[in-house]
Amino acid sequence: MAVDILVLSNGPGELATWVRPVVQALRQHLGCDRTIVRISVVLSPCPHATGKEAQIASSYPEVDRVQAAEHFLPFLLSGKTAANWDWHEKGVVLFLGGDQFFTVVIGKRLKYRTVIYAEWDARWYRWIDKFAAMKPKVFDKVPEKYANKFTVVGDLIAEVGNRKSDAGDWAGTDKLDRAGTGAPPLRELVGLLPGSKAAKLALGVPLCLSIAQSIHRIRPETRFVIPVAPTLDVQTLARFADPAQNPCLHLFANASAELHLTETPFLQTANGLQIELWTETPAYDLLSECSLCLTTVGANTAELGSLAVPMIVLIPTQQLDAMKAWDGLPGLLANLPLVGSVFATAINWLILQLGKGKLYAWPNIWAQAEIVPELIGKLEPEAVAILAIDYLSHPEKLAQMGDRLRSVRGESGAAHKIAELVCEEIEVQSNSDNN
Structure with missing residues (x-):
């Protein structure tokens, strides 16, 4: 029996931490014969999208077909894809990001079984066949008669800790030896993750570069690397280190850098510090x-937490109108022509006022306590560097943070449990047709 598995998703975070491990698990359970099992990914619009989500999904070898978000509304309304895909008679619609209501509509139209991964809440449970819940509290408010639809699978993001990339063992390689000296790589490596969207990169890149230079002055042996987000290319990232292209650069001293396109590209600051740009994804080994x-x-805080990598979380507010990546109505207002910056400033100020005491990093949210430092405000690079140097100078503090991250990341195995639920729904559909 040939079956279709239609995966609904939306943003870059969901693709990296939800879709990727689940489609890998589906192929392990159902095999790689495309004439028997076909996996399609349909993307819906997302305020955090970069425009490269379809390209990312297409890069997953387990996926057969991908439709970009710009074609989603016609598909939702008519059931026809832009490429006029055919559909097998049997199948499952699997929700891994977006609006859960889409699963109801598309499942009914295709007459497929439906499975939803419910991270925080479950909706439309009267019309959905199965829910893969992150935690038992997801179905606390669900009527008892629907309880049989729910299975606790755990946190998909916890899969990161057990999913190493195929890039090989990082330790002992010469990947970061860009100076050409032939010296072996040093053990102390600091990762810089400034973001993937312009709203974050405008402040994140110069802030990280300035912090790195401050650390380098005290600890010249420390090496720095930026794992480039899969939705970015190095040229785009480098523009945010160019004073001619990033108006926020003047907010941070010594924050400019030039791109060098060698075998492994790097940014070089005015004082000669070289910061590696790592383009292989996922960068879990690194x-x-x-x-x-x-x-x-x-989502990067969740991935780092699942890998138990110590981190300092930066939320700079030097230029409130630079942050325009909010969801829903705030995001629409912040991106209006001419008046968008005014709305962005007001919205960000209000959110910061209302959010005092709120936790923003995923490991802290999981633990309901500040495991990793969250620095919010007009951040001074030198002050952040002093905090980072203190951690680097006291390995026992880093080890303690890593241990606490391990304790809250949850058990792995969610992807395989979701794949098992999909297999069960395929079997249910097959059995119902045979009776």
Whole structure:
């Protein structure tokens, strides 16, 4: 029996931490014969999208077909894809990001079984066949008669800790030896994760570069690397280190850098500090070798937490109108022509006021306590560097942070449990047709 598995998703974070491990698990359970099992990914619009989500999904070898987000609304309304895909008679719609309501509509139209990964809440449970819940509390408010639809699978992001990339063992390689001296790589490596969207990169890149230079002055043996987000290319990233192209650069001293396109590209600051640009994804092996990471908020904090990599989370507010990546109505207002910057400033100020005491990094949210430092405000690079140097100078502090991250990241195995639920729904559909 030939079956289709239609994966619904939306943003870059969901693709990296949800879709990737699940499609890998589906192929392990259902095999790689495309004439028997076909996996399609349909993307819906996302306020955090970069425009390269379809390209990322297409790069996953387990996936057969991908439709970009710009074609989603016609598909939702008519059931026809832009490429006029055919559909097998049997199949499952699997929700891994977006609006859960889409699963109901598309599942009914295709007459497929439906499975939703519910991270925080479960909706439309009357019309959905199965829910893969992150935690039991997801179905606390669900009527008892629907309880049989729910299975606790755990946190998909916890899969990161057990999914190393195929890039090989980082330790002992000469990947970072860009100076050409032939000296072996040093053990102390600091990762810089300034973000993947312009709203974060405008402040994140110059802030990270300035911090790196401050650390370098005190600890010249420390090496720095930026794992380039899969939605970026190195040229785009480098523009945010160019004073002619990033108006926020003047907010941070000594924050400019030039791009060098060697075999492994790097940014070089005015004082000669070279910061590696790592383009292989996912960069789990690389991140696991970092002594410490400086990162913005977002899915990257969840990935670092699942890898138990110590981090300092940076939320700079030097220019409030630069941050325009909010969801829903705030995001629409912040991106209006002419008046968008005014709205962005007001919205960000209000959110910061209301959010005092709020936790932003995923490991801290999981633990409901500040495991990793969250620095919010008009951040001074020198002050952040002093904090980072203190951690680097006291390995026992880093080890303690790593241990606490391991304790809250949850058990792995969610992807395989979701794949098992999909297999069960395929079997249910097959059995119902045979009766």
